[in-house]
Amino acid sequence: MTRGDSYTVFFDQLLQKNRPFAAWSLPGETAPEILLGEPSDILFLEDFDRLNGQEGFVFAPFRIDENSPLILMKPGVYLKDEKAIKAFDIEALPSLECKTPASRDFYIIAQENYLKDIDETVRVIQSTKLSKVIVSRIIPAKRGNESIGELYMQLRRQTPNAMVYLVNLPGAGLWMGATPEVLLQSKGKTLETVSLAGTQSRRDDSDYRWHTKEIEEQAFVSRYMLDVFYKFNIHPYTTQGPETLESGRVAHLKTSFNFSAKKVEDKLGDFVAQLHPTPAVCGLPKSKAHRFISTIEKHDRRYYSGYLGPWRMNDCIRLFVNLRCMEITADNYMLYSGGGITARSVPAEEWDETTKKATTLLSAIEAVQTNDFNKETHSATGLFTAGQRN
Numbered sequence: 158m159t160r161g162d163s164y165t166v167f168f169d170q171l172l173q174k175n176r177p178f179a180a181w182s183l184p185g186e187t188a189p190e191i192l193l194g195e196p197s198d199i200l201f202l203e204d205f206d207r208l209n210g211q212e213g214f215v216f217a218p219f220r221i222d223e224n225s226p227l228i229l230m231k232p233g234v235y236l237k238d239e240k241a242i243k244a245f246d247i248e249a250l251p252s253l254e255c256k257t258p259a260s261r262d263f264y265i266i267a268q269e270n271y272l273k274d275i276d277e278t279v280r281v282i283q284s285t286k287l288s289k290v291i292v293s294r295i296i297p298a299k300r301g302n303e304s305i306g307e308l309y310m311q312l313r314r315q316t317p318n319a320m321v322y323l324v325n326l327p328g329a330g331l332w333m334g335a336t337p338e339v340l341l342q343s344k345g346k347t348l349e350t351v352s353l354a355g356t357q358s359r360r361d362d363s364d365y366r367w368h369t370k371e372i373e374e375q376a377f378v379s380r381y382m383l384d385v386f387y388k389f390n391i392h393p394y395t396t397q398g399p400e401t402l403e404s405g406r407v408a409h410l411k412t413s414f415n416f417s418a419k420k421v422e423d424k425l426g427d428f429v430a431q432l433h434p435t436p437a438v439c440g441l442p443k444s445k446a447h448r449f450i451s452t453i454e455k456h457d458r459r460y461y462s463g464y465l466g467p468w469r470m471n472d473c474i475r476l477f478v479n480l481r482c483m484e485i486t487a488d489n490y491m492l493y494s495g496g497g498i499t500a501r502s503v504p505a506e507e508w509d510e511t512t513k514k515a516t517t518l519l520s521a522i523e524a525v526q527t528n529d530f531n532k533e534t535h536s537a538t539g540l541f542t543a544g545q546r547n
């Protein structure tokens with residue numbers, strides 16, 4: 158059973174017809190925006206800097222490879238609100254052939270192996286030049302016959318201060334997420350980028366105290382932003398923060414940096430290519446952390462910790478880092494969750510943090526599976542996960 162509002166029905170019909178689309182709602186915005194495309198509107202770009210001069214909706218992986226291309230959907234039909242959805246003749250859209258994707262293995266790490274990996278990571282950080290690295294894992298949850306459209310709308314209700322998205326794109330598949338992290342966004346003639354890191358449970362009293370580990374972890378990201386600014390000669394800029402940003406069941410430390418868009422107007426693609434991946438999802442030094450992730454993580458991150466959003470569409474940039482997200486397969490939801498490891502990390506606490514970060518998505522899944530749409534305040538611990546089955 159679904160609540161069957163017009164968005165829910167619309168998304169489910171698009172999926173039934175296997176149409177390429179991207180839907181997103183920005184923090185604090187009410188209606189999802191939707192971009193519909195034809196297969197010919199989908200570009201697969203070879204490198205991150207190929208975004209120069211392009212416009213459309215970007216879905217970028219953590220690293221580009223044959224399983225996870227950098228995707229740009231060119232502006233096709235853009236639907237801005239419910240009136241536009243209702244006026245759109247979806248029945249007239251032909252169904253597209255559903256090419257069964259090559260079946261993929263999802264490596265689900267056991268807790269004891271994850272703890273060993275984090276222990277090893279801390280030792281490497283203490284004895285080498287690696288100062289921070291993000292280690293992630295996949296958390297599986299069983300998919301039932303619930304409506305994906307309904308799940309998306311529920312996730313939006315539960316996380317109004319995130320960028321909540323649903324995409325179905327050839328080459329990537331079906332993904333959903335609710336991310337709090339801006340990579341780059343335009344505000345008139347100004348651009349904003351954000352350094353976000355450090356995590357603690359959300360508090361009812363908003364009385365947040367941050368420890369050295371989180372302050373240091375976030376400072377690494379801010380420092381990196383300034384190095385990128387230096388390379389692009391971005392000066393002057395203004396900063397706001399660090400301050401607390403609440404998202405879902407957790408809170409983070411956030412600093413935002415604002416500067417004149419003129420500074421990078423003819424090299425925006427290069428600028429994003431340089432920013433990505435930030436030490437909020439990769440680490441420092443960047444190339445060392447990148448290599449370390451390839452050896453320690455046994456799963457493929459694909460689009461987790463990549464970035465997504467409107468790119469120069471209607472003169473507007475809204476790129477977000479792809480966090481708190483999941484890949485939706487025929488039988489399962491595969492949630493991705495990671496945390497910043499530093500010399501001060503405690504393995505068991507890092508495990509708990511990745512679990513906590515996943516509760517936003519897990520509780521939305523639980524809400525639609527149990528038809529309890531006021532789930533925001535409930536725990537998701539009762540959820541039957543695919544991992545527990547094996």
Ligand SMILES: C=C(O[C@H]1C=CC=C(C(=O)O)[C@@H]1O)C(=O)O
Pocket residue numbers: 291293338353354355356409436437438480481493494495496497498514
């Ligand atoms: C890598 C993730 O979060 C990043 C963003 C905010 C806080 C983080 C942290 O405290 O580790 C991470 O850097 C994730 O959610 O998978």
